[in-house]
Amino acid sequence: MQAFSNERGLPIVEAMIRTIQDNKTHLSEIDGMIGDGDHGTNMNKGFTLCEERLQAMDASFLEGLQVLGDILFSEIGGSMGPIYGTIFMEMAGAVKTPSRIDEHAFLAMLEAGIAGLDEIIEAKVGDKTLMDVLLPARDAFSGAVRDGKDFRQALDDMVQACVAGRDATVGMVARFGRSSRLGERSRGVLDAGAASCCLLLQAMAKGINELLEDV
Amino acid sequence: MQAFSNERGLPIVEAMIRTIQDNKTHLSEIDGMIGDGDHGTNMNKGFTLCEERLQAMDASFLEGLQVLGDILFSEIGGSMGPIYGTIFMEMAGAVKTPSRIDEHAFLAMLEAGIAGLDEIIEAKVGDKTLMDVLLPARDAFSGAVRDGKDFRQALDDMVQACVAGRDATVGMVARFGRSSRLGERSRGVLDAGAASCCLLLQAMAKGINELLEDV
Amino acid sequence: MQRIINRPDYVVEDMLKGFLKAHSDLVVATSNSRVVRAVGDTEGRVGVVTGGGSGHKPAFIGYLGRGMVDAVAVGEVFSSPTAGAFLDAFREANGGKGVACLYGNYSGDNMNVKLAMKMAKREGIEIRTVVANDDVASAPKGQSEKRRGVAGEILMWKVGGAKAASGATLDEVIAVAQKAIDQTKSIGIGLSPCTLPAVGHPNFEIQEGTMEVGIGHHGEPGIAVHTLESANVMAEKMLDVILPDQPFSEGDEVAVLVSGLGATPVMELYILFGEVEEKLKEKGIRISRSYVGNYFTSLEMMGVTLTLMKLDDELKACLDAEADTVGLKSFPGKHSV
Amino acid sequence: MQRIINRPDYVVEDMLKGFLKAHSDLVVATSNSRVVRAVGDTEGRVGVVTGGGSGHKPAFIGYLGRGMVDAVAVGEVFSSPTAGAFLDAFREANGGKGVACLYGNYSGDNMNVKLAMKMAKREGIEIRTVVANDDVASAPKGQSEKRRGVAGEILMWKVGGAKAASGATLDEVIAVAQKAIDQTKSIGIGLSPCTLPAVGHPNFEIQEGTMEVGIGHHGEPGIAVHTLESANVMAEKMLDVILPDQPFSEGDEVAVLVSGLGATPVMELYILFGEVEEKLKEKGIRISRSYVGNYFTSLEMMGVTLTLMKLDDELKACLDAEADTVGLKSFPGKHSV
């Protein structure tokens, strides 16, 4: 069985922060096509605040996610604060401070993050939002686990589903958020939230991969 | 001695109204160079209201002036209402409903009009306002009367002084009214109020001339 | 961008600094820099909370004060406040009898309020919400859950705030605020765009010589772009949408709120009001309360919103109750009739 | 011209129609269509009159009401009311104890008031005037008789109106209104021009990226055109002119009025107020009353006026007295401290 140490898992959160910082301009550009062009700025503000907060502490993976969630909750308004804030807070609270996180624990975290969203948003697959990445990712990961694949393989499946989900948003008409006002005109470009969600899950998978140990 | 009938003197007021109506655009154009371009409109509004009012009555010359003054007082704000309103109301009240108006009565009217202005404005000759026409006109008329010239000659002298006074405003710097804000930049064009005052006194002189009888 | 600002990214901070100083008789800062509360406490009565993006002055913080709103969560310009700010606003407004959160139907606000409510519940604070959806142009009649909240929110706050101040229960406050917004319909006309200081250029367009009927408070597209018309025709076009929607009909008594969007001279708001009054009178609808001014703005947008509320005795009593806020002061017994 | 009007030449008529309907609790029409008066009478006390051109909402008619102005003469847009209107306003406001005519120093207004006073005297109505000249940028210090009246007029009306409402004599009302304006200094900054509906295009220019320091309420040229600066620098430039003029100095207690010129978002007025407050505090000048909003506008001009009044106990009492007008409502004992 494969797992990673919660205690030494902070690099995963740091990788997530870095990918948002590195793609700030790119994300805003995508948002600019059919939204108001601030998605990169919004995300970067929250993730960078998190980076600063983490520097002053010696956090575990779950604590890192909790800090990220807290900061999005308290510092980022609009829609990204509550959506990503909920995902990360719920993920952080899903498992009771285990020393090691295996694929079952990680699946429980994904499930909890999505369950939390249920209370605040309505978007489903096909609505051109970050749910087009998040839900297929969870499905791919849980399918792999059900099929007996190992953590590493399940993460690979998840990343593949993320990319496919993100790219599928190009052909969709936005039904939630700012770009939904454009109706048909929203078709033809990526959804910004889907793009950031894909980046975050990719960074998470890569970060976990690097820390995975056979136990 | 020359005089005209007050009873049959309304055509003089009508001529004054006509000259303002005919020169409406011209007066606004002059005002537009160093003012706000509404002098013709302002004057036309008041004089045309007066025309309407007079149509419904059978007024004498003095009554006509009184109506003109009243309308300027009650319907025209800004600076033209009180200035011309005062002039015409005071002129109308200067002599006690005589059957005939001779040069002495007319001089008394001019004096009264100017005296009335004393209470509301400060402009003197040289300040680039209608006073550059009105004061020289009075001086010319009273000089002629003092020199024993007849009414007709005195009116001619007055009109000459009007034109000279109006033209002299070109070289002046405005010290009152809207154009005074321009300082030196107000030099080089006519003053709109001087132009209208000249037109009005010219129309008055012409109208009186046509009604003058030797008595 | 001809604006009076320091740092484009910190206009909200800089504005709050001035606001708190200018109105220290009415409002106070809290431990959360994005939460402002009214002076005085809510001990033993229901607290009233609202919140929303900045740039709508006097909304939202301008309605803090006796008889209206107790705490406000303040967002960035045209952007929802954080869930944390809503939570802290709930805490500030909680006097032990629960909190009525009366806010506008925008997806960010909805999410942040819901998340904050979840947290508040854990602390044992009872929160209930009324979501304003008075903008009839933002979705068809059957889909009122999709409609945005605009200037009608002010009447909802006034009514809910008066009820809370009277010592009513949370159920009663929520019921009357819900009735207030259910009986209130609004529509906007946009005549020029506006520029967010941090962006530096308008993010939507309105062509000179045209008007956007049904525009939203952030420039959300309306239902039609028409050639610019006279105030008379504007009033007609707005009433044509609002009246059948409620519906408002002969014999009804209404409150009318005409709010400028920021840059339209107030003189013109009265011209529009005059036209609305005439048309309503023709239809036998009686205006018994009227509000004309810049009540809920969108930075320096030109344009106007028209709001009608169908009155009954309870709503009238709540509108007339004493209130003392920056944006709306009313003396007991003083109102337009 | 993106405006809400019917006939460009009749905006004042159309506005008055709406205004009188909207505020029938506060104001009434009179036999002169250009004179509006407050409800209630002035029997046995001094009446307060003002008047001026239209386009400055809420000034002038917005300050009609209990504790402030009793009758207003209404002019065309940016143009003095007629002498006849001032005379009728005097008649309306006369309750047998004389009338205080508190107006701004513009040549048209001066002439029309003087002419109307002459007529009023014949009818035995006693009129005395105070001429507001608070705009320090409109003439050098020694020539205050040439200075225009701007937003400081509101404080003059408030003080004079409160005194008149208290039953004071005409002498006392005039004395306190004169003191009010003598202790009040203002300056404006213009950021964009405005367009008179009847003209259809701006009649002055302000280049993008510049600001006109000392601009008048009708776009009268200021004392300097500068590159557009931050709110902080604007506050500094304005105070640099105002403070030495009075002078205002350490230990003084002041009222501050920040008024938008029409199209500047109110958010920005608070940003400016925040800067002013900070700078005054540094100098040991204490703000004890503050007013921030669109109190005296110039159609849709962008920009702001800053007004400071040096307070004493009498002025404070008059500012705090109850008043109920469209533009300014104050509750007894309620004020910024």
Ligand SMILES: Nc1ncnc2c1ncn2[C@@H]1O[C@H](COP(=O)(O)OP(=O)(O)O)[C@@H](O)[C@H]1O
């Ligand atoms: N109601 C919603 N439900 C689900 N996702 C949403 C919703 N609103 C926005 N989003 C997501 O948020 C993204 C935009 O985020 P961002 O630009 O940061 O916020 P804003 O739209 O407030 O400017 C969209 O691309 C979409 O994926």
Ligand SMILES: Nc1ncnc2c1ncn2[C@@H]1O[C@H](COP(=O)(O)OP(=O)(O)O)[C@@H](O)[C@H]1O
């Ligand atoms: N204070 C004043 N004293 C004397 N004449 C004045 C004064 N103000 C204006 N005028 C006269 O009025 C004329 C302008 O009139 P008009 O354009 O109708 O009024 P406004 O300046 O209000 O637009 C000027 O050309 C000048 O002759």
Ligand SMILES: [Mg+2]
């Ligand atoms: Mg945004």
Ligand SMILES: [Mg+2]
């Ligand atoms: Mg965005």
Ligand SMILES: [Mg+2]
């Ligand atoms: Mg003019």
Ligand SMILES: [Mg+2]
């Ligand atoms: Mg002119």
